[in-house]
Amino acid sequence: MDFEKRYQEAKEVYATLGIDVDGALEKLDNFPISMHCWQGDDVVGFDGAGALSGGIQTTGNYPGKATTPEQLMGDIDKVFSLTPGKKHRINLHACYAIFQEGQWADRDQLEPKHFQAWVDYAKQRGLGLDFNPTIFSHPKATGLTLSSPDKEIRDFWIRHSQACIRISEYFATELGTPCLMNIWIPDGLKDIPGDRMAPRRRFKESLDEILSIDYDKEKVLVCLESKVFGIGMESYTVGSSEFTLNYAKSAGITPLMDNGHYHPTEVVSDKLSAMLLFNDKVALHVTRPVRWDSDHVVLFDDETKEIAKEIVRNDAMERVLVGLDFFDASINRISAWTVGMHNMQKAMLNALLTPHAQLAKLQDEGNFTKIMAIQEELKTYPFGDVWNYYMAKNNLPSYLDWFKEIEQYETDVLSKRGQ
Ligand code: RNT
Ligand code: ZN
Numbered sequence: 291m292d293f294e295k296r297y298q299e300a301k302e303v304y305a306t307l308g309i310d311v312d313g314a315l316e317k318l319d320n321f322p323i324s325m326h327c328w329q330g331d332d333v334v335g336f337d338g339a340g341a342l343s344g345g346i347q348t349t350g351n352y353p354g355k356a357t358t359p360e361q362l363m364g365d366i367d368k369v370f371s372l373t374p375g376k377k378h379r380i381n382l383h384a385c386y387a388i389f390q391e392g393q394w395a396d397r398d399q400l401e402p403k404h405f406q407a408w409v410d411y412a413k414q415r416g417l418g419l420d421f422n423p424t425i426f427s428h429p430k431a432t433g434l435t436l437s438s439p440d441k442e443i444r445d446f447w448i449r450h451s452q453a454c455i456r457i458s459e460y461f462a463t464e465l466g467t468p469c470l471m472n473i474w475i476p477d478g479l480k481d482i483p484g485d486r487m488a489p490r491r492r493f494k495e496s497l498d499e500i501l502s503i504d505y506d507k508e509k510v511l512v513c514l515e516s517k518v519f520g521i522g523m524e525s526y527t528v529g530s531s532e533f534t535l536n537y538a539k540s541a542g543i544t545p546l547m548d549n550g551h552y553h554p555t556e557v558v559s560d561k562l563s564a565m566l567l568f569n570d571k572v573a574l575h576v577t578r579p580v581r582w583d584s585d586h587v588v589l590f591d592d593e594t595k596e597i598a599k600e601i602v603r604n605d606a607m608e609r610v611l612v613g614l615d616f617f618d619a620s621i622n623r624i625s626a627w628t629v630g631m632h633n634m635q636k637a638m639l640n641a642l643l644t645p646h647a648q649l650a651k652l653q654d655e656g657n658f659t660k661i662m663a664i665q666e667e668l669k670t671y672p673f674g675d676v677w678n679y680y681m682a683k684n685n686l687p688s689y690l691d692w693f694k695e696i697e698q699y700e701t702d703v704l705s706k707r708g709q
Contacts, residue, residue, distance in 0.1 A: 293688065297679035300672040307645045307664070314642035315680055317607065322377040323634050324420045324470065324613035327386055329627045330365045331356045332619045335385025335424065337397070344426025344476030345520020346585070350620025354704025359388045361707070363411055368699050369627045370415070372692045374684045375635060379418035379467075381613050382408060384454055385427065397428060398449035402460035409464045419461040420470040420613065423447075423454040434477045436496040437489035437528045444496050447475075451500040455510055462509035470573060470611055472546050473497070474515040478523025489528045494537060501541060511611075513546040513573045514538050518553060519583070539568065548575035548615055549593065550583035559596035566604055575615035576634055585616040588630040590637060598637035603646035622704070625696045632692075636677060643676065644668065 301311045328335075332348040332355055342348060356362035366380065384397060387404040395404060412419050425435045425447055435447045451473060458469040477489060501512065516534035517527050531552070538545040545565065549558040558574065565572045576594065578586040588594055601610045614634060618626045645664065652661045678688040687695060 291678075291688065293675075293679045293682040296672070296675040300675040300679075303672055304643055304676075307668075308648065309643055309645055311643065311676055314639060315676070315683075317642055318635060318639050318680070319374065319376050321375065321607055321635075321638055322379055322418065322612070323375065323631060324379040324381040324418070324611070325366070325369070325627065325631060326381045326614050326616075327362065327366065328383060329614075329617050329630070330362045330623055333383075333427075333617050335383060335387075335427070337385045337387050337389070337394070337424075339385050339424070339427040342427050343431060345478065345523045346426070346476070346583070346617075347521055348585075348617045348619040350618065352620055352622060354700065354707050355619070355623060357707070359386075359407060362386075364703070365624055365627075367415075368624050368696075368703075369631060370417075372628050372686060372695060373631045373635075374680055374686055376416075377418070378631075379420055379613075380408075380412060381420040381422065381470075383422045383424045384450065384457070385424040397424065397430075398446050398453060400450070400453045400457060402457050405457055405460070409461065412461075412465055418465055418467040418469075420472070421454060421458045421461060422472045422474065423451045425450065425474070426476045431476065434489060434528070436475050436500075437477045437493035439488070439492070444492065448496050448499050452503050455500070455503060455505050455512065458510040459505055462506070468509055468511055470511045470513055470544075470613070472513040472515055472573065472613075473500070474517070474546075475529055476517075476520055476523065477528035478517075478520055479526040480522050481525050483526045486526060490533055493528050493533070497537060497541065501543070511544055511571065511573075513544040515546040515548055515551070515575065517548070517551045517583075544571050544573050544611075545569060546573040546575065548577060548583075549597065550575075550577045550579035550585060550615075554579075554581070557593055557596070559593060559600050562597065562600040562606075562610065563604055566606055566609060571609050571611060572606075573611040573613065575613055577615045585618070587616050587618050587621075587626045588614060588633045590633045590640075594633060594637045595640050598634075598641035599644060599646070602638070602641035602644070603650070622696060622700060624699060624704070625693065628692065628696065636673075639677060639680070640673060643671070643673065 304311050333342050388407045438444050458471040461469040514534045516531040580586050681688045
């Protein structure tokens with residue numbers, strides 16, 4: 291395949307709309323995506339947490355999931371070996387602590403040393419690290435956590451979250467890049483509450499206490515993720531959208547929006563411009579909700595494209611921090627990861643190949659006819675030729691060749707894991 295020739299022709303096509311394709315590829319190359327570690331092992335981790343709890347769920351039992359740090363790291367390597375981009379990051383959860391023999395520590399006692407292997411791993415590969423307290427899948431997370439009426443439970447998770455801030459700071463110091471630390475709690479109720487305010491007040495107080503420790507705000511970017519419901523928590527969520535947005539604003543931390551965490555006709559793409567007017571940074575969990583917060587693999591679909599367009603057209607590639615959040619256990623997990631990473635990048639590339647200034651001008655002029663014509667015509671522009679050239683230029687397999695490598699990895703590695 292003559293990638294170069296096809297690329298040159300594609301450039302000519304995009305040039306008719308004044309689009310600089312070379313410039314777009316360079317911007318794409320430097321756009322960081324924080325890849326969630328938890329697609330590789332169905333959100334289990336290494337601290338012996340056992341079954342996944344907190345109203346989130348993986349479904350499927352595809353063979354070959356990672357069960358050791360070495361396996362998970364090997365799998366992440368495989369994904370990155372098939373994924374372009376220079377500035378990617380790995381998003382870790384606290385339950386992915388790696389303990390030496392006899393070193394096990396409960397979540398409130400975690401220390402940087404329990405994550406040293408991850409720092410070494412990230413350093414060797416030039417990756418950044420992001421982090422999350424794991425406030426689920428634990429004996430102390432069977433009911434409410436940071437909003438619990440039981441002070442002992444609250445204090446445990448406060449200590450855990452503070453430990454996570456220290457670990458995040460360690461990541462940032464070691465790797466020379468700020469660490470995003472996202473707090474999400476599963477707290478909610480299955481049925482109609484008798485009191486909606488008290489758990490929210492306790493959550494607020496717990497967050498205040500977590501943030502009261504001394505930490506370097508340049509190094510650790512604390513985020514708060516909202517949610518609309520969870521399995522078994524269908525009627526009430528403590529950390530609702532209004533709660534988290536108001537809290538983040540008042541405490542000077544960063545809001546995090548997961549696009550699976552809204553009512554089905556609400557879209558994050560429409561929320562971003564409003565959020566960017568009031569926040570220096572906005573963090574995202576890009577996922578794909580199918581009828582509920584199902585965390586399906588991110589596709590190159592309309593909403594993902596629209597989210598990317600909002601990031602690009604608002605000149606916010608450095609203000610919107612993109613992380614992925616999905617966990618599909620029904621298909622090859624390495625493929626799930628790779629497809630999700632590629633699709634987020636494709637959505638960004640698609641956005642970078644859109645004549646935003648022209649569309650904005652047409653809108654101001656009231657020329658909605660031409661806006662539609664351009665937007666629809668663009669759908670059949672030679673986007674694939676640009677993407678495949680980008681892959682080839684980075685010595686990565688184009689078209690479906692990347693998938694052949696995944697099949698080979700399944701034969702050579704995953705199928706030997708004996709699950
Ligand atoms: C749950 C949230 C949360 C988790 C991860 C594992 O609904 O989306 O971000 O998916 O922390
Ligand atoms: Zn999320």
